[in-house]
Amino acid sequence: MPVYNFKGMKPVPTAPELVDIVLMRTQRRTPTVVHPGYKITRIRSFYMRKIKFTQQTISERLSGMLTDFPRLNDIHPFYADLCNTLYDRDHYKLALGQINTARSLVDSIARDMIRMVKYGDSLYRCKCLKRAALGRMCTVLKRQKASLAYLEEVRKHLSRLPALDPNTRTLLMCGLPNVGKSSFMNKITRGNVDVQPYAFTTKSLFVGHCDYKYLRWQVIDTPGILDHPLEERNTIEMQAIIALAHLTCSVLYFVDISEQCGYTIDQQCSLFRSIKPLFANKQLIVVVNKVDQQPWESLEEAKRAMVQGLADDANCSLMTMSNLSEHGVSDVKAAACDKLLATRVDARVSGKKIEGVMNRLQVFNPAPRDGVTRGAFIPDSDGVTDGDVDMDGGNIRKTARELMWEGGGPGVWAPDYRDQYDLADDSWKFDKIPEIIDGKNIADFVDADILDRLEALEREEEQLVAESDAARMGEEPESDLESEEEAAVEAIRARKKIIKEKKLATNTQNKPMLPLSIRGKSKDKHDAGTLLATEIRKTMDSIGVDSSKMLERGRLLERGRKRERSLSRSRRGADDEDAAMDVDVSGLSKAALKKIKKEKGEKARRDLSQARSHSRPREPSQMGLKDSESVKSAQKLDRLGRKGWMGASGEGDTRKSVHLVKWMNTGKKRNGTHYQR
Amino acid sequence: MPQHEHMERHAKLHGRRFDAEERERKKEARMVHKRSEFAQKVHGIRAKLYQKKRFKEKATMRKTIAMHNERNNKHADDDAVADGAVPAYLLDRQGVSRAKVLSNTIKQKRKEKAGKWEVPIPKVKPVADDEMFKVMRTGKKQNKAWKRVVTKCTFVGDSFTRKAPKYERFIRPSGLRMRKANVTHPELKTTFQLDILGVKKNPSSQIYTNLGVLTKGTILEVNVSELGLVTTTGKVAWGKMAQVTNNPELDGCVNAVLLV
Numbered sequence: 018m019p020v021y022n023f024k025g026m027k028p029v030p031t032a033p034e035l036v037d038i039v040l041m042r043t044q045r046r047t048p049t050v051v052h053p054g055y056k057i058t059r060i061r062s063f064y065m066r067k068i069k070f071t072q073q074t075i076s077e078r079l080s081g082m083l084t085d086f087p088r089l090n091d092i093h094p095f096y097a098d099l100c101n102t103l104y105d106r107d108h109y110k111l112a113l114g115q116i117n118t119a120r121s122l123v124d125s126i127a128r129d130m131i132r133m134v135k136y137g138d139s140l141y142r143c144k145c146l147k148r149a150a151l152g153r154m155c156t157v158l159k160r161q162k163a164s165l166a167y168l169e170e171v172r173k174h175l176s177r178l179p180a181l182d183p184n185t186r187t188l189l190m191c192g193l194p195n196v197g198k199s200s201f202m203n204k205i206t207r208g209n210v211d212v213q214p215y216a217f218t219t220k221s222l223f224v225g226h227c228d229y230k231y232l233r234w235q236v237i238d239t240p241g242i243l244d245h246p247l248e249e250r251n252t253i254e255m256q257a258i259i260a261l262a263h264l265t266c267s268v269l270y271f272v273d274i275s276e277q278c279g280y281t282i283d284q285q286c287s288l289f290r291s292i293k294p295l296f297a298n299k300q301l302i303v304v305v306n307k308v309d310q311q312p313w314e315s316l317e318e319a320k321r322a323m324v325q326g327l328a329d330d331a332n333c334s335l336m337t338m339s340n341l342s343e344h345g346v347s348d349v350k351a352a353a354c355d356k357l358l359a360t361r362v363d364a365r366v367s368g369k370k371i372e373g374v375m376n377r378l379q380v381f382n383p384a385p386r387d388g389v390t391r392g393a394f395i396p397d398s399d400g401v402t403d404g405d406v407d408m409d410g411g412n413i414r415k416t417a418r419e420l421m422w423e424g425g426g427p428g429v430w431a432p433d434y435r436d437q438y439d440l441a442d443d444s445w446k447f448d449k450i451p452e453i454i455d456g457k458n459i460a461d462f463v464d465a466d467i468l469d470r471l472e473a474l475e476r477e478e479e480q481l482v483a484e485s486d487a488a489r490m491g492e493e494p495e496s497d498l499e500s501e502e503e504a505a506v507e508a509i510r511a512r513k514k515i516i517k518e519k520k521l522a523t524n525t526q527n528k529p530m531l532p533l534s535i536r537g538k539s540k541d542k543h544d545a546g547t548l549l550a551t552e553i554r555k556t557m558d559s560i561g562v563d564s565s566k567m568l569e570r571g572r573l574l575e576r577g578r579k580r581e582r583s584l585s586r587s588r589r590g591a592d593d594e595d596a597a598m599d600v601d602v603s604g605l606s607k608a609a610l611k612k613i614k615k616e617k618g619e620k621a622r623r624d625l626s627q628a629r630s631h632s633r634p635r636e637p638s639q640m641g642l643k644d645s646e647s648v649k650s651a652q653k654l655d656r657l658g659r660k661g662w663m664g665a666s667g668e669g670d671t672r673k674s675v676h677l678v679k680w681m682n683t684g685k686k687r688n689g690t691h692y693q694r
Numbered sequence: 695m696p697q698h699e700h701m702e703r704h705a706k707l708h709g710r711r712f713d714a715e716e717r718e719r720k721k722e723a724r725m726v727h728k729r730s731e732f733a734q735k736v737h738g739i740r741a742k743l744y745q746k747k748r749f750k751e752k753a754t755m756r757k758t759i760a761m762h763n764e765r766n767n768k769h770a771d772d773d774a775v776a777d778g779a780v781p782a783y784l785l786d787r788q789g790v791s792r793a794k795v796l797s798n799t800i801k802q803k804r805k806e807k808a809g810k811w812e813v814p815i816p817k818v819k820p821v822a823d824d825e826m827f828k829v830m831r832t833g834k835k836q837n838k839a840w841k842r843v844v845t846k847c848t849f850v851g852d853s854f855t856r857k858a859p860k861y862e863r864f865i866r867p868s869g870l871r872m873r874k875a876n877v878t879h880p881e882l883k884t885t886f887q888l889d890i891l892g893v894k895k896n897p898s899s900q901i902y903t904n905l906g907v908l909t910k911g912t913i914l915e916v917n918v919s920e921l922g923l924v925t926t927t928g929k930v931a932w933g934k935m936a937q938v939t940n941n942p943e944l945d946g947c948v949n950a951v952l953l954v
């Protein structure tokens with residue numbers, strides 16, 4: 018269901034404004050710097066972009082207008098007709114049509130000019146073409162001056178139309194001017210319509226809303242209608258006629274029986290007759306107004322009969338009312354609403370959609386079995402009906418917070434929590450508790466056996482400590498060094514520390530250090546490795562340490578382990594035999610035994626035929642390394658270390674080798690060229 | 695929710711501020727200063743636009759003021775007869791408005807000037823070949839340079855069929871082909887968009903004429919049947935000459951003046 022709200026329409030700029038908007042936008046949103054030295058393709062695309070962008074902006078703007086403005090064929094006929102009378106349908110359509118053609122014109126101009134720019138061979142030419150294109154587009158816009166101005170006026174007016182929903186529950190007032198329609202509107206809604214004692218105070222449709230039976234009702238006040246043919250009606254009257262013609266609603270026809278409005282009852286009745294066709298299929302009530310001035314009962318018989326005749330003719334009810342004394346105002350409203358509601362519900366029920374709902378609806382109203390009344394049952398355990406809880410006339414008891422606010426708010430009144438104490442005797446609840454009695458602190462005596470428990474705790478802890486001590490006794494806590502040796506170790510460590518610090522202090526180079534193991538094995542003649550035997554001997558001798566043992570150990574370490582002789586072949590075969598003998602042969606069948614024997618024999622033969630395993634010397638690079646892991650790390654360190662050693666600036670200094678090999682990339686090629694063959 | 699003329703209604707119901715008129719007056723009085731401030735501050739294209747707008751406003755203002763002023767310029771008053779006797783050398787003097795004479799002479803001069811030449815644009819800058827044609831390199835290795843592309847707008851007749859590309863020396867790009875011209879009728883002072891029938895003469899070169907190149911000063915034949923012009927013999931004129939007045943390759947359209 019579309020909602021008819023025309024307030025969201027964007028303002029329509031005037032033609033010069035629109036031109037300004039478009040050109041400014043192009044200027045701000047596209048690149049502005051171009052030089053004749055640029056490649057011609059770049060220059061062309063620069064200007065093409067400008068043209069395209071301008072066209073897009075214009076297109077966007079105009080399309081926005083076209084979508085914003087309601088299309089008269091698509092909207093509710095009430096609004097379509099209203100627009101027709103207010104803005105003239107032809108004019109409206111023409112204006113929108115012109116906007117549409119302007120848009121397509123601009124599109125085609127842009128297309129043509131972009132095609133021309135594609136052939137531009139200089140900046141000047143491209144620029145001239147761009148200028149021409151923008152100028153032509155703007156001229157098209159300028160031509161729309163009148164349409165744009167008209168549309169802006171229409172937009173302003175449309176946005177101020179009341180948000181009237183043609184499909185909702187509606188009450189509609191009609192009648193001659195000055196009969197009290199607007200006064201009634203103001204009585205039942207907050208529409209705040211102008212009320213003045215002269216004709217045509219209300220010049221257009223006004224909408225208000227009221228509440229009835231928890232539903233929202235739309236109330237429409239119309240301008241007065243004069244009694245003359247349709248062709249002579251002016252725009253103001255036509256609005257009322259359109260509302261009457263297109264809205265399904267409850268109509269209140271107002272008759273002023275005091276004739277203060279300036280029209281006789283006769284005239285009012287003849288208007289009723291002339292617009293009676295518009296009341297078809299609507300709920301009609303003839304409202305006799307201003308009975309405070311001229312009571313209905315004391316009206317002349319003839320006039321009364323005439324008014325009554327109207328109601329009888331149209332087969333509708335007649336109600337008396339006065340806006341001044343408020344007599345019957347709410348009755349009229351209620352009657353009109355009820356009538357409309359009844360027909361709307363009827364229409365719903367008789368419609369097709371209802372079936373889907375009705376199928377699912379079933380209302381049961383069981384017949385009473387006997388005369389016993391069965392009231393609501395509230396269980397006693399609920400707390401609400403508990404005997405000992407304070408009941409305030411059957412209400413739920415008050416909370417402490419409510420009581421606090423009643424007693425004067427926080428800080429003034431606080432609840433007494435003592436009444437919630439759970440004691441052996443309730444009468445003790447509010448007894449005073451002293452702090453000190455007979456020079457003794459009561460708090461000390463609250464827990465009578467506290468000392469006993471403290472003692473138990475301490476005992477437990479002692480026991481735990483003892484246990485843990487006992488567990489530790491089993492281990493060897495001390496090192497096996499003698500005190501003399503220990504002192505030596507201390508001294509060594511101290512010396513080491515001093516050496517390290519000294520080195521740190523005197524060290525001037527800031528380079529990554531090579532690991533000692535690598536440097537030690539170095540083959541550089543200028544820097545003999547520190548692990549070289551001669552070097553070690555020299556340094557150690559200078560300190561006065563016997564180096565022979567040290568060197569011996571080093572050699573051992575470098576080799577990894579003592580060299581062992583590999584076992585001889587015969588020994589090995591004997592061992593295998595021993596192992597094979599372990600197989601439990603008892604309880605096996607003859608065939609199985611035979612099989613085992615055969616296998617053994619084969620194995621021995623195989624072993625003998627195998628070449629003797631050589632104890633090959635290790636590869637020189639892996640000499641002295643324990644396992645593959647250390648081999649790997651040694652290789653890595655070697656690689657890294659070599660880098661540093663061979664003259665690169667550091668480990669991070671990775672050189673690239675020649676990647677463009679000259680012989681591959683120069684010279685003549687056999688088949689074709691270097692690029693193509 | 696406000697409906698219809700809610701602002702006016704509010705003013706009617708509750709009145710306006712007591713100083714509303716005063717504020718309006720002040721606002722208007724300040725407007726001058728505001729404007730001048732803006733005019734001094736603004737620069738660039740906005741300044742140009744603003745000054746142009748302001749100039750127009752001022753011009754209309756001056757015109758209206760002049761219109762309201764008492765007319766004090768001289769104008770023709772034939773019945774202004776000098777009182778009393780007039781010397782002989784003043785006898786041939788008539789009451790003639792100076793302004794009128796002036797304007798008449800100017801018109802006369804213009805007419806003479808216009809009559810001197812037969813076409814609206816008598817002289818055109820010749821267009822050199824290398825400006826007119828762009829060399830198009832062809833061949834498998836792009837090493838042949840005998841083809842030419844016309845860089846100006848051209849008119850290509852309906853019956854034109856391309857030669858085989860191998861033999862086509864001059865290429866007239868379809869993007870630069872024009873079929874219509876905006877032709878101004880100098881006497882009617884109106885402009886029509888008319889079909890081009892053919893290029894009669896391109897003043898720069900005969901080749902250009904044959905190729906149908908449209909440059910400034912080119913003489914075209916246009917279809918004027920829409921105009922309903924009648925020849926001296928009473929037939930409806932169909933084709934008429936017109937001269938191009940703009941550079942079509944710069945403007946993207948052909949403007950021409952009808953030669954009558």
Ligand SMILES: Nc1nc2c(ncn2[C@@H]2O[C@H](COP(=O)(O)OP(=O)(O)O)[C@@H](O)[C@H]2O)c(=O)[nH]1
Binds near residue numbers: 196213217
């Ligand atoms: N005495 C009396 N005057 C009324 C009553 N209703 C409206 N009027 C007056 O009639 C005049 C016109 O009322 P208005 O509501 O503008 O009529 P409308 O033209 O039908 O909208 C106003 O001066 C009201 O004060 C009524 O019930 N009794």
Ligand SMILES: [Mg+2]
Binds near residue numbers: 200
């Ligand atoms: Mg009214």
